[in-house]
Amino acid sequence: MRRRTLLLAASLSPVRAEVSKPALHFPRDFGSHNEAGIEWWYVTGELQAGDELCGFQLTFFRSRTGLARDNPSRFAARQLLLAHAAVSDLRAGRLLHAQRVVRWSESDDETLLAFASTQDTRVRVQDWSLLREGDGSYRAQLGDRDVGFAYELQLKPTQAPLLQGDAGLSRKGPGAGDFSHYYSEPQLAVSGTLTRGTRQQAVSGRAWLDHEWSDALLPRDAVGWDWLGINLEDGSALTAFRLRRADGSTLWAGGSHRMPGAAPRNFAPDEVRFTPGRRWLSPATHASYPVQWTLDTPLGRHEVRALLDAQELDARTSSGTVYWEGLSELRDAQGRVVGRGYLEMTGYVRPLGS
Template sequence: MRATINRLARAACAALATLATLAAFVALVTFSATMVLAAPPALAPVLPGQVLAFPRDHGAHPEFRTEWWYVTGWLETPQGKPLGFQITFFRSATDHDRTNPSGFAPKQLVIAHAALSDPEHGKLLHDQKSAREGFGLAYAKPGDTDVKIDSWRLQRSQDGRYHASIAARDFSLDLQLVPRQPPMLQGERGFSRKGPRPEQASYYYSQPQLQVSGSVSRGANRDANRDANRGSQAQAVSGTAWLDHEWSTSVLDENAAGWDWLGANLDDGGALMAFQIRAKDGKKLWAHAALRDASGRVTQFGADQVSFAPVRRWRSPRTDASYPVAQTITIGPHAWQLSPLQDDQELDSRQSTGAVYWEGAVTIRRNGHPAGHGYLELTGYVKPLKL
């Protein structure tokens, strides 16, 4: 009798195992079919002639593939010590089905980078975060600037002021940024070409000459999700900053390796933006520059009027990449000389965007005379950049 019962029990277990396997197979087939039938979302193209409207276009544009809010600037302590800082929030739309009701569905990704340049430290202090949007923990809101990951946040208030709060691994930033000028629309009233084909473009505006006040703390944070900091006291700082906001769906040519970009606040109240897209053979694929003088008049310069020439290179001891950290940019009749606050301003973001790039504070001279301060970004020097 006991043997018979054991045989029946084993048969029942085998049957249940078979049913479980069959159920798992059916679930897998159903899931696979759903994934095949769910078409990726249609993303919006960048088209000329669109009118940027504010404050709406200060906010997120989730119908486009890629977007970023990029703040860079020069700070000064009460003792006159210079510091550079970078705060960047990225939003990236995925190909996940937008109709999926799950709060865990990764429809939008949010990524952030933060960096502090301090010549006394010798190399860049930097940190990064990434998360899927959701549950109030990570988001990029439409309507006006409000982007967040955990305790990191950049928000614009109705009076136009920005507040940036960053509790990074080795430092914290708590900064107020106040516009003193209207937005500077890049390219053709905000339609910025990035290559030889019209679809290789972005919507792009800048906010130069932001007046900055606030505090910087250094030391290891006890908790990366809190503003608590040990090992140093908050130090008051002031200075100027530059904010770029850009969104697009298709930007780079398939032959592009990366870019060199400059945003500079000039001492006379003007602003200078210049960039070149480099091909994989190192030659210029596309370029553009815009100069706004102190009166607000903007002069645009085409690709044939803009050239970047390395003056001195720095080789990274970590990646062996050679970066042209000192350059001369010729824009129309003028030559602009760039010198770094410190050579080592390489940022490794392989845990978030996957790229390693150089983003550094630089001083600006115009035809050999002191002219201002800015930030130089150098991408694609470790390997070709995929955006």
């Protein structure tokens, strides 16, 4: 247990590497950046299953532990690979979720049960995987071993990758080292199957992929973040985020909007404002999450509404964290739904990384 605690702590307090700001180059930067302290591939989206609307999440995390650097063993815990998966079952009013964590020696051997390629997005943790194909599409597969749900999805890009911030360099605070490398693939066309219990259904929908890596999880004085990625009905993509202090005030903010085929319009920190509205109290953790927000950006004022309040994911047995991640809709000033996507809120149970 003590060793497991040490490894989980390492995953949230990654070793800092030398700060570097190289330009992004594809397909190499679709792959793993093992020298960076922490990295994630985050897929979220909406699925239409008959007359039901569901949300889904599949996330893979890689964390450099700083341990066993000189150990030649293929089982040396140089890295941790973690995975979180969820389905927001709106009709049943519940979140199905599961998690995995394994040690990884940095081997590119795809025959292993855990690997992350440095050449492309090809990552697996046991029977869960996210694999990028030669045509740029993705296969997301979640096995149902002792989980109770499963999906096999194909995600097809309809747009070029969205380089967040300054050509993929996204500021995350006022300090010189407060940045991440970050790109998104919004408006992914989804098809495949979703299984809940013994019931399998054909599904279609839209998704959003984020790939981000950095040498620190949070800047100093930040306890968590609020993030939003919305696929708008007009085909554009909206990103907005803020990093919070312990008193709830904003330490840093940013985001972008991109129309199809156009360059992104990046938002300055003072152009993004999150104002919390209605809150939901988790019966499990007693954390209070804003499940409605007023969002002000250069696009104007919008309202963010969670489509299910109870979308808290308890990942304490893998990453040691609890966070809220859920399918939400965006409404304009006239109350019309103009897009759907995912809202993420971290640091509400306790400061992230503590």
